[in-house]
Amino acid sequence: MTTLRPxxxxxxxxxxxxxxxxxxxxxxxDLTQFFEQHNCTCHHSKKQKDLRTCHEKVGFKRFFERYIEYKSLEKKELELVIKTQLMTLEITNEKSDNSTTTNLQRYKYCYNTTLPLCRPVFLKMCGINDYLLRTLMDHLHAKGLSERIHGNVGRIPKTDNRAFVNSDITFSLKQFLVQYSCIHSLPSPLRHRNDSNTFIYLPTDRTYTSVYNEYKxxxxxxxxxSNQIISYYTF
Known part of the structure; x- marks a missing residue:
């Protein structure tokens, strides 16, 4: 039975x-339920001087706006932002400077310089899980702010049957995409009322691959x- 949203x-x-x-x-x-389910662990620490919850400290509006800012980032942008924050949030321990493991690394999670957050709320704000956070910590400690690259990147199969991208192909492709966007695209549901421009997004049931197949x-x-068509990667 479907639960009605309040x-x-x-x-x-x-x-x-x-x-x-x-x-x-x-x-x-989603955010309201998250806070109502008492995911904040600030009260669990005996050393915690500020007894307010993360929700009480930050406020719903500011948390909502930061959450959608993170949500709008591309994967590599989000990871860079989080790793940059981790650099400033790390608690330096002189006794463990020579360590290369994340087990001895400690972080003081924050919304900003004056509003600390517990780890679960920080994860929720960034829209990531604990596994990805630990992965980013390991990568930051080993390779700094460099981008995480999947092992298969750069191993695209080579082929002799390549279509030369000329003005005819680009014009045809542009016409298709313009027509496609007029039929299927949707305005961004998160746009601010004061925004002068409207961002266009595809419905969630469509992907780059599905659009490319329709183009073919x-x-x-x-x-x-018998004519050669541009590859998916060029598309």
Missing amino acids: FYDLVQLGLDDYEDNELVLEIVH EHYYTEHDE
Whole structure:
């Protein structure tokens, strides 16, 4: 049985600048449930001087805005931001300077320089899990701020059948994408009311691969199948 989502007053939450749409309300509901389920562990520490929860310290609006900022980042951008933060959040221990393991590394997680966060709330704000955080810690300690690269990157199979990308191909591709966006694209549901430009996104059921496959079908309706088409990677 599907549980109905409760009503949320965006004005009361301080989010009156945001559009009252499904995605905004879904994020509000997700964050509200997260804090109501007492995931914050600030009270668990006996050394904690500030007895307020992370929600009480930061406030819902500021946490919501930081959360969607992280959510809008590409994977490599998000990882760089988090690793940069980890550099400033690490608690230096002179006795363990020569250690290369993350077991001896300690971090003081924060929203900013004056508002500390517990680890679960920091993970939620960044939209990552504990495993990825530990992976980023290891990579930062071993290779600094360099980008994490998957082992298969750069191993694209070579082929002699390559389509030369000329003006005819690029024009045809542009026309297809323009027409495709007019039919299928959606305005960004998280755009701020004061934004002058509208960002366009594809529905979540479509991927780069599915769009490329549709382009291939479209291409071969206008060209002979013996003609070479640009590869997925070029697309």
